Amino acid sequence: MDIKNHDPRLLSYQHGSPSVAQVELKDLHTVAERGFAATDRYGTSIVVIDEDAEARLRKKIDKMIIPIISALYLFCFIDRANLGNAKIVGLQKDLNMTGIYDYNQLASVFYISYILFEIPSGLACKWIGPGWFIPFLTMGFGVMSLAFAYVQNLSQACAVRFLLGIFESGVMPAMTYYLSRWYRRSEFTFRVATFIVMAPVAGAFGGLLASAITSLSNIGELHTWRMIFLVEGIITICLSLLGFAVLTDRPETARWLTQDEKDLATARVKSERIAPVAVLDNFSKNKLWLGFWNPVVLVTSWVFLLDNITVQGLAFFMPTIIANIFPSTSGYTSIHQQLLTVPPYIFGALFTLLLPYLGWKMDKRQIFFIIAAIPVILGFIICLATRNHVAHYVATFIVAATTFSLGPLTNAQAACQVSSDTSRSVAVSVNMFFGNIGGLISTWSYLDWDKPDFLIGNGLNLAASTLILLSSIAALVWMNHDNKKRNGRNVDEELRALAEEQIEDLEWKHPAWRWKP
Template structure:
């Protein structure tokens, strides 16, 4: 049971209320009752008809927009430069990195794959670190942990400007991968402290859009930086790492000042808004008596081994083969298509496909907020990527292959938002969400282990399409079992204030499609 000395005020009030009330389980039909005196007031209940919280919907909408303005831009900016710092080695390659470091054979590819776990030692360390990194984020607080990650990989990216050998570059890129490991799942977890389940996927799309946008911004930055004659002893490709690393570090410092761990600690929210923010999340957590439970093994296992977590992790892994491959090799692909263009022109040619990708990564997740279905939208976007790879394998025409880049980048990056958002909303507790997102991102980054050709990229994206259909069928089947009362026995002998420990086994929990 919750300790009232350490609990937040609204948590103590909620537990006392539940201890005083005698809860009787009523209809198994999900109920949403609207006060007839106003359409702005929404009374939400769980699947047994018990009132959870009373929310003014108009005030909730205003608060959501305020939260958007305060937290989405700074998170998106951090992720933008994380991806720029990850992928700028592609820009540095065509600016002379290979020649200056005297790379031979497959050493450049190893530099890339070190960041993406392809060497065995790094693969093991990254896999081990991903989930603990997100639990560390929960323990320290995302308002502190996420900026810490950003500052760390900013400094490491800056350090890449001063490497003078293959071994030194390998070591720095290895550390850069570790520093970045906690950022992606940490941001997804952070959204869970501020947004309701149906709101998360679109917000994830807003910052994941920075992945394809990073390719465009990185190309523009690189082309601009390369026009500088030199900064002291730093020149050409070294300037790319130096300047972009300094920018990233500055953004991380600003984020530490601007970010709050949770609504209750946000200086820019009034007491009434803080309570409403907590109520909005509370209404979304069936059977729970606390917004932020302590870290515990039960919830960690629940988050990692949920079917929705594992299937989304597998889809993210297969999708990431495409996303990371395009991110690292787009400059090289463009250089192959347009071999007679100048270095700066080649950098600029990478920009338009990335802009289209960024727009689609916002548009497709936004559609899910309107239709309240993720899987159906995924079934519609996956064919874009499949079509792009069909073009790649069926023609050598440079214009057609350049057009295929647009299709691939229009469809693939949005799956990062879909899979992580879908996993985040289908676990019942704060700790389970942290573990689930750590697992999905860990599996997703394993996609960078695999460097494959166009035919296999085509096959992986067809597999993603099939897995999406499977997960939709699983969710619908499981929810029907809950509607039929097959999970009611889990509540027998359980006190109301302890019901949150049931997690996904709570009869009132429903998976979201």
């Protein structure tokens, strides 16, 4: 492993940067340290890495990080979406929810706190460190799930769901941000998918778990839907304790890596970032602002907002939709209805891994936004064009096939369109902020008085998926056009008058920056 020979002037992003000769002597250890960038001012990597050593390291990181992150997110989504399962086994009756919009109100209060605390939670994650912050959030939403088993009326239920939203608001951006400390851009999308795939898995597993739990004997006064929250809350709390024991903030603090592996893990991530001299940089107002005011991050967040109308709508209303397709009047019990929600989610989980896997191999994301939108459009056209119950059930498979895949794709896209760690913490939080506005909209998309055809909900989702298609095409065209314009910029001339600290703060405004569709 060594450093490519470059003009020393191109390497000096910070006063006191080592010379090329010094770098060649120290190899990756020097690049891994603060004070030295791993790219020249043209954005070209100056690090040569042994591919076999990197492949071994990547497998080791996968084995130590991905399973626990995926398990935590599985129960994050289950604890959020189990409201839909509880609805069809007596929740509304037990809480005296007689108003026509009571359930929608209960579902939406979660997103109010989720939206309010999204960006502050993302900043807190960088300040505290994701290795501690993620298990802390998990402990919090596990306790809230447990508390929901004991609520006695709508007001108490809304209060607990509001608190649940506070804890869950930071989970997805924290996990996405955490993985960005460990993986290259091309690898990143698929790794994000390995935990976000837990959303459709949660839909499937949550239905199975709910049907099993509601068959258990009562514990004291807890029965049916209360048992769902009790059991799932206890499991979540236990997983959070495991998270505290296993997760480590960054490669430098990983006890399960050798020093050479730590240096390699840091250097390979830095080798794709223009100007930063450290993977974990200090806060900067300009970096915070450019993490938000980034044209590709903003349009990606808009796409995620639209997608979440469908994803979260399925989470909260899939059992209700299935119950209308297969009603109790036709002999289907609530357990049958719970079980029938499982197959569409399993089908969706397969594609949630497939599209990001292809994105990993191709190092592309934007084209898959376009691909993912088309089946969703088709599914909702079927829902609106026919009243045939079999066709409606088939449509849930078509919609679930690709709508969940936009979760990892958009989060990875937001993270890949910035350079510094600070901007990345903001970018992924902004993406989730907008995404959960879509989640809030989804809680009012399927209304009881609109069943059994749900013309409003299906029409809204058709409009949203169509806008995803059009917005994604427009963004891809713009990125390619802007990259061509940037090819004509004189990097040396534009950087000559800037101090090294100013160069680090340029982010996507750096003349050597190129959008990565």
